[in-house]
Amino acid sequence: MVKFGYTILYVEDVTKSVEFYEEAFGFSRKFVSPENDYGELLVGDTTLSFASISLAKTILKAGFLESSLDQKPFGIEIGFTTENVAETVSSALKAGATILENPKEKPWGQIVAYVRDLDGFLIEICTPMN
Numbered sequence: 001m002v003k004f005g006y007t008i009l010y011v012e013d014v015t016k017s018v019e020f021y022e023e024a025f026g027f028s029r030k031f032v033s034p035e036n037d038y039g040e041l042l043v044g045d046t047t048l049s050f051a052s053i054s055l056a057k058t059i060l061k062a063g064f065l066e067s068s069l070d071q072k073p074f075g076i077e078i079g080f081t082t083e084n085v086a087e088t089v090s091s092a093l094k095a096g097a098t099i100l101e102n103p104k105e106k107p108w109g110q111i112v113a114y115v116r117d118l119d120g121f122l123i124e125i126c127t128p129m130n
């Protein structure tokens with residue numbers, strides 16, 4: 001059986017990114033390497049991980065596109081569910097996130113907002129689907 005294990009974001013500063021997600025969303029730190037080139041957060045049933053761009057370049061020799069607030073976000077998002085979208089968006093903004101879309105009720109009743117993290121990754125903050 002295949003199981004979704006984790007997502008790894010390639011970031012400039014692993015500790016800074018981990019601290020952002022701890023402050024913005026209240027996640028718990030699982031691990032940050034002594035070299036500050038890899039870290040993990042407990043975010044529910046899976047793990048959100050971070051690898052430094054320099055480490056990622058040693059793994060992906062042909063290179064990759066780096067996320068940046070100066071560019072449009074990638075066509076992928078990290079989704080976090082919460083009962084209070086406005087409060088979670090506020091917490092993320094206080095931690096340094098950038099707002100893209102304020103909370104809005106969708107036709108199916110879900111409240112959805114979009115922010116970008118410190119490295120420009122797209123985050124959807126929404127109420128759970130029943």
